[in-house]
Amino acid sequence: MYFGALYKECSFHLFLSLEKSYNTRIIVERRFMKSPKVGFVSLGCPKALVDSERILTQLKTEGYDVASDYEGADLVVVNTCGFIESAVQESLDAIGEAMSANGRVIVTGCLEGCNHRCTFCIIPSMRGDLVSRPVGSVLNEAQALKKAGVKEVLVISQDTSAYGVDTKYKLDFWNGQPVKTKFYDMCEALGQLGIWVRLHYVYPYPHVDAVIDLMAQGKILPYLDIPFQHASPRILKLMKRPAHSENTLERLKLWREKCPELVIRSTFVVGFPGETEEDFQMLLDWLQEAKLDRVGCFTYSPVEGATANDLPDHVPEEIKQQRYERFMEVQQAISAEKLQSRIGQTMTVLVDDLEEEFPVAVARSYADAPEIDGNVFVEDIDKSVIKAGDLLEVEITDADEYDLFAKLIRVKSA
Numbered sequence: 001m002y003f004g005a006l007y008k009e010c011s012f013h014l015f016l017s018l019e020k021s022y023n024t025r026i027i028v029e030r031r032f033m034k035s036p037k038v039g040f041v042s043l044g045c046p047k048a049l050v051d052s053e054r055i056l057t058q059l060k061t062e063g064y065d066v067a068s069d070y071e072g073a074d075l076v077v078v079n080t081c082g083f084i085e086s087a088v089q090e091s092l093d094a095i096g097e098a099m100s101a102n103g104r105v106i107v108t109g110c111l112e113g114c115n116h117r118c119t120f121c122i123i124p125s126m127r128g129d130l131v132s133r134p135v136g137s138v139l140n141e142a143q144a145l146k147k148a149g150v151k152e153v154l155v156i157s158q159d160t161s162a163y164g165v166d167t168k169y170k171l172d173f174w175n176g177q178p179v180k181t182k183f184y185d186m187c188e189a190l191g192q193l194g195i196w197v198r199l200h201y202v203y204p205y206p207h208v209d210a211v212i213d214l215m216a217q218g219k220i221l222p223y224l225d226i227p228f229q230h231a232s233p234r235i236l237k238l239m240k241r242p243a244h245s246e247n248t249l250e251r252l253k254l255w256r257e258k259c260p261e262l263v264i265r266s267t268f269v270v271g272f273p274g275e276t277e278e279d280f281q282m283l284l285d286w287l288q289e290a291k292l293d294r295v296g297c298f299t300y301s302p303v304e305g306a307t308a309n310d311l312p313d314h315v316p317e318e319i320k321q322q323r324y325e326r327f328m329e330v331q332q333a334i335s336a337e338k339l340q341s342r343i344g345q346t347m348t349v350l351v352d353d354l355e356e357e358f359p360v361a362v363a364r365s366y367a368d369a370p371e372i373d374g375n376v377f378v379e380d381i382d383k384s385v386i387k388a389g390d391l392l393e394v395e396i397t398d399a400d401e402y403d404l405f406a407k408l409i410r411v412k413s414a
């Protein structure tokens, strides 16, 4: 949960869907005439975080201050998720807390769209199809963020690889140059900014191959967040997942040949209706072969209104849990081995924060997305010369299951 703290970050998310009008702004303007303070609670996935950042940016642009606690706020905005069952409970708790601590609460939520119709998801039925922002607007925002000192942008949408499809790759202009509203063209232009560019929610379509070339050339970070969700073709078909007929292992092999440093994070669902032991074993075998770097796993839980609820052969909770544990055991060994292999390597890391009590910088390398992956803890530093936003060259000295530990070689850029 974030409470009015989003501006501490030196990373920023770029959202590819068209900007919606925010009722929040209008309501806040009507209630307060002078420098009102808005408390902000952000819940849910990184896409909801993007919305929070955009709402906060808009509020700050219009002269509102951000309060650091409920008591100091004239009003509290809770931006939340109504999709995932656990998030619904978290949302209700947060709304209840804000109501009792402050009493003036605006609740807002999911502003995304998507062209797919995955059977476990209700986002398209709530939000409709994906609507791409013009590429000039995305690039101008990224450029402004760079000017404001942001060192890393995270590109996010429900399907980043589908960017521009709805506009038929319409031509737009940026810095006087023509640029197509298209996945590759946007990545290439972002790569010219000289800051870290990290892609989330990309699917393994053939046209992504060209973007891997940009990664191999060092233009954008060699990092991809691909929500594979499963590996059994039968389950992927039942899920109606994008790119479900692609040979993903072949594609990963090709990408790694082009760009050996490529780091891949993904999420999976186990216990989807109809998943047999054979399907699950196929997933474990796939995982062993794919050797992904970072992986999250969820047990399937029905979402009200999702068509998957009507599928036959729901998996008993106990089996779902067992499969989750078996999955995590396999993946944790792979992730740990991958992190261990980093020991002795020299890496560039971006400092997010300094430990209060210890001479340690909390940083990340290209392999770690903020708030999602692990950290690189740079030890024995002089806190008077290092600050958040610095890029450091470090040597990795140790690793545990999720994080790396390092010693400073030099400050690359402050």
Ligand code: SF4
Residues within 6 Å of the ligand: 114, 115, 116, 117, 118, 121, 122, 123, 124, 158, 159, 242
């Ligand atoms: S890709 Fe599937 S899971 Fe993701 S938002 Fe679209 S429909 Fe939902």
